[in-house]
Amino acid sequence: MNEHNTSGVGKNRAPLYEALLAYRDSKQRSFHVPGHKNGQVYYQWMQSFEGAGDDLQKGIGGERNSVVTDYDLKGTAPFNHVVPVRAYLDMMEMDVTEITGTDDLHHPEGVIKEAQDLAADCFGAEESFFLVGGSTAGNLSLLLTICDEPGSIVLVQRNVHKSVIHGLMLAGARAVFLEPWVDPESGLAVMPSIETVQAAVQRYPEAKGVFVTLPNYYGMGADLTPIAEICHEAGMPLLVDEAHGAHYGQHPELPVSALSCGADGVVQSTHKMLAAFTMGAMLHIQGPRLNRSLLRQRLAMVQSSSPSYPVMASLDLSRRLLHVHGADAFTAGLAAVKAFKRGLAELPRFQLLQPADSLQQEPAYGHENPAAMPGRQGYTAQDPFKVVIYDDTGVLSGYGLQQQLEACGCVPEMSDERYVVLLFSLGSTLQDAEHVLQALRHINVAYKLEHSLESKVSVRTDSQTQIDPPNYVSTWNNIEEHERLSEPVAFSLQPILEKDMIGVSIEDCAGYRSAEMVIPYPPGIPLVYPGERISPKVAERIRVLREVGAKFQGISDHTYQKLKVMKPES
Numbered sequence: 203m204n205e206h207n208t209s210g211v212g213k214n215r216a217p218l219y220e221a222l223l224a225y226r227d228s229k230q231r232s233f234h235v236p237g238h239k240n241g242q243v244y245y246q247w248m249q250s251f252e253g254a255g256d257d258l259q260k261g262i263g264g265e266r267n268s269v270v271t272d273y274d275l276k277g278t279a280p281f282n283h284v285v286p287v288r289a290y291l292d293m294m295e296m297d298v299t300e301i302t303g304t305d306d307l308h309h310p311e312g313v314i315k316e317a318q319d320l321a322a323d324c325f326g327a328e329e330s331f332f333l334v335g336g337s338t339a340g341n342l343s344l345l346l347t348i349c350d351e352p353g354s355i356v357l358v359q360r361n362v363h364k365s366v367i368h369g370l371m372l373a374g375a376r377a378v379f380l381e382p383w384v385d386p387e388s389g390l391a392v393m394p395s396i397e398t399v400q401a402a403v404q405r406y407p408e409a410k411g412v413f414v415t416l417p418n419y420y421g422m423g424a425d426l427t428p429i430a431e432i433c434h435e436a437g438m439p440l441l442v443d444e445a446h447g448a449h450y451g452q453h454p455e456l457p458v459s460a461l462s463c464g465a466d467g468v469v470q471s472t473h474k475m476l477a478a479f480t481m482g483a484m485l486h487i488q489g490p491r492l493n494r495s496l497l498r499q500r501l502a503m504v505q506s507s508s509p510s511y512p513v514m515a516s517l518d519l520s521r522r523l524l525h526v527h528g529a530d531a532f533t534a535g536l537a538a539v540k541a542f543k544r545g546l547a548e549l550p551r552f553q554l555l556q557p558a559d560s561l562q563q564e565p566a567y568g569h570e571n572p573a574a575m576p577g578r579q580g581y582t583a584q585d586p587f588k589v590v591i592y593d594d595t596g597v598l599s600g601y602g603l604q605q606q607l608e609a610c611g612c613v614p615e616m617s618d619e620r621y622v623v624l625l626f627s628l629g630s631t632l633q634d635a636e637h638v639l640q641a642l643r644h645i646n647v648a649y650k651l652e653h654s655l656e657s658k659v660s661v662r663t664d665s666q667t668q669i670d671p672p673n674y675v676s677t678w679n680n681i682e683e684h685e686r687l688s689e690p691v692a693f694s695l696q697p698i699l700e701k702d703m704i705g706v707s708i709e710d711c712a713g714y715r716s717a718e719m720v721i722p723y724p725p726g727i728p729l730v731y732p733g734e735r736i737s738p739k740v741a742e743r744i745r746v747l748r749e750v751g752a753k754f755q756g757i758s759d760h761t762y763q764k765l766k767v768m769k770p771e772s
């Protein structure tokens with residue numbers, strides 16, 4: 203990494219964040235948006251209440267930052283009905299917009315340009331773009347860039363986040379879906395195999411690009427380099443939804459980044475695995491295969507003209523932390539993970555998802571030699587921060603284990619029928635590790651009393667039905683009949699009219715074409731998209747997921763009893 207980026211600003215600076223601090227400290231009078239006027243509207247309300255006290259009254263104007271005490275006056279009506287807590291007001295003082303000195307995300311020339319250049323340097327991109335609408339905005343923009351004419355063909359991994367499907371709809375694209383490779387051990391889908399990508403680019407040489415997701419929600423992945431090479435030989439860009447891998451490549455124990463494998467456009471949710479505010483994400487670009495001026499236009503279309511400066515500054519801060527501390531930024535978080543794994547080894551009931559050759563070894567991360575693992579070429583790297591556990595006795599499903607962990611004060615990232623994903627990060631501590639270990643020890647004892655370890659019989663809790671581990675399929679998977687490539691599927695924004703739909707029970711929906719998207723959430727991977735014919739297997743899957751208590755987006759019936767489908771053509 204360079205000491206200075208192309209703007210000449212040192213990596214230990216955070217130009218955008220510093221601009222917000224300067225704005226706050228300048229005490230200029232605001233005759234511009236936002237209407238809360240640096241939070242002044244609430245300070246005025248405080249003043250208008252009798253007995254607000256000198257401290258609070260001094261809060262209006264220059265001294266407020268240093269003088270106002272914490273006034274979260276819970277229960278002291280009417281104050282608490284209108285005035286937010288101190289932390290919120292402090293943030294409003296930095297909630298600036300495009301004024302002199304704060305630059306413009308859609309035409310960056312000043313502090314935003316400097317911050318983005320520093321990000322490009324830190325993450326190894328030629329150019330980086332800040333996203334204030336999460337990876338969602340990045341996925342939409344990338345698809346709208348490569349699909350430069352109606353009906354453009356894109357080669358897309360089938361199990362993608364809904365934002366990718368939405369991008370295809372917005373672009374009026376035709377998607378050839380690529381079957382992901384499924385890890386036989388865990389049953390979890392990773393990205394498409396090299397052979398699948400090769401077959402796709404050969405059959406559709408006119409395709410505008412290849413779009414894959416790596417790592418998956420469980421932190422599983424493999425080396426992308428051969429796929430990037432295939433794409434480039436075919437003259438296509440490789441686009442990667444690396445929403446879950448913003449930290450990749452930043453520490454020797456972390457898997458390599460998609461950019462370093464040669465991807466042309468990479469989207470990362472900085473807010474997920476690094477330290478940005480929610481919605482803070484980045485799009486990184488390299489090479490000649492993406493039309494960057496079109497990309498800028500597309501970003502301007504899908505992103506607000508009033509992007510949140512606190513969100514953008516949090517991207518700047520997140521980058522600075524990595525840039526200044528390098529791999530050391532992850533030392534404490536990795537120590538927490540290792541402590542957790544050591545403790546977990548003493549609880550054999552709870553097993554850990556890992557690539558086959560690295561089971562329970564220390565260190566168990568990073569990049570094994572794919573050649574050494576025939577049959578596991580799609581899963582050779584595991585994100586150490588995504589700790590995926592399961593109850594090997596089968597007593598608790600993933601959903602059940604999540605419930606128990608939450609009852610012990612530990613909130614996992616997500617669960618499915620079998621697994622619970624515990625998300626550690628550079629912010630995790632040894633205390634966090636100990637807390638969740640304590641919880642698992644407690645759950646182990648509590649459930650051992652009722653169910654023998656050997657029984658492998660699922661218990662039924664309020665929201666669970668019996669799960670037979672061999673039949674396990676994750677909510678992440680949405681593949682079924684092992685068609686390596688689909689025919690091109692046309693996407694558009696053409697709505698399906700109410701008059702053309704009927705509601706049918708989930709039990710009877712097989713054979714119909716769906717009129718709505720069915721999206722188990724998390725992880726947000728559509729099982730069915732509008733217009734797609736519902737196979738008996740998928741209908742059964744929706745039913746089972748409903749029974750085990752999964753949540754869905756897209757289904758208009760909130761009880762999940764019925765699905766809107768297209769009236770059969772007469």
Ligand SMILES: Cc1ncc(COP(=O)(O)O)c(C=O)c1O
Nearest residue numbers: 335336337338363443445471483
């Ligand atoms: C694989 C994947 N891609 C994209 C997204 C969208 O990311 P964001 O929430 O940052 O918009 C998600 C969200 O969970 C995701 O899991």
